Amino acid sequence: MTKLTNQIVISLAKEFGFDLIGFAKAEPLNEEVKKLDVWIEKGFQATMSYMEKNIHNRKDVKEILPDAKSVISLAVNYYTDHQYSNDKSKGKISRYAWGKDYHLIIWEMLSDFEVKLTELDPEFKSLSYVDTGPVMDKVWAVKAGLGWMGKHTNVINKEIGSWIFLANIITNYEFEYSEIITDHCGSCTACIDACPTDAIVDEFVVDSNKCISFLTIENKGEISPEFNGKFDNWIFGCDICQDVCPWNIKFADQTAIKDFHPIEGKTEIEIDEVLNMDEEEFKARFAVSPVKRTKLRGLIRNAGFIRKENSYLTSNDRNT
Ligand code: SF4
């Protein structure tokens, strides 16, 4: 049996492909849950009612793993330097969804990593999460010193920016805890200024009802005409607030994981192709892609909205 130290776990995490790792004490997230409650009271979760559930688990990871002592927070860089053509006949796909579904990739990495840690010390118990389940992944990443919460509500790391996927391991093991990184947004408001729908209603507060990312992915209803002329051809997700962030502009670096590169080199999809797509084609094209989350119905709705939006912009141009 090997006593797991921070150093052993850090070097193994790197070996298993994680770019960032930090350690936080498994304490109740009292302040963070209060903020979440206020956000929910204001209705900023839109129709994501799952955000209202299992608040007690979100607040205290001991509700999930009773003898939890620590949270190991991990991040994987998914940035690649492919770009968009900005051809108006194509809809833009958010960077995180260009390649293979990150859940599939990171679940496998986590599983191998946890198996190794348990082999070294059978006393090591853990439960891990990637963006699913009642775990406040961004909060733990900040507590574990991976970065700070940007005003656009994504975690930013000083060395690689915010194009990162987060994962957390709740464990019964004690570690030395990482130092929290102070806020480095300073007086910058680039993300707030660039958001085309004014979805960043305050620093560190996003109203999902207005966010293109929510409207094109989680949203099951129609897209309101109030957003006409604001989507800039985003068909799945939106990266504007992260694209303009100086930390990404200066420090984003290529991922080492090939599966995060665009499938068939595609970062966009023809609007016409989507409008004529059937279930079979959709399944074949997006079988291992995060795009399947919005289902064919959602993708067609988004394509239809962009098509209408572009004719709205053209007619507005003609009238001015
Ligand atoms: S993802 Fe797009 S719409 Fe949402 S807050 Fe960022 S810039 Fe605004």
Ligand code: SF4
């Ligand atoms: S764009 Fe500026 S304010 Fe927004 S997250 Fe980046 S550094 Fe912070």
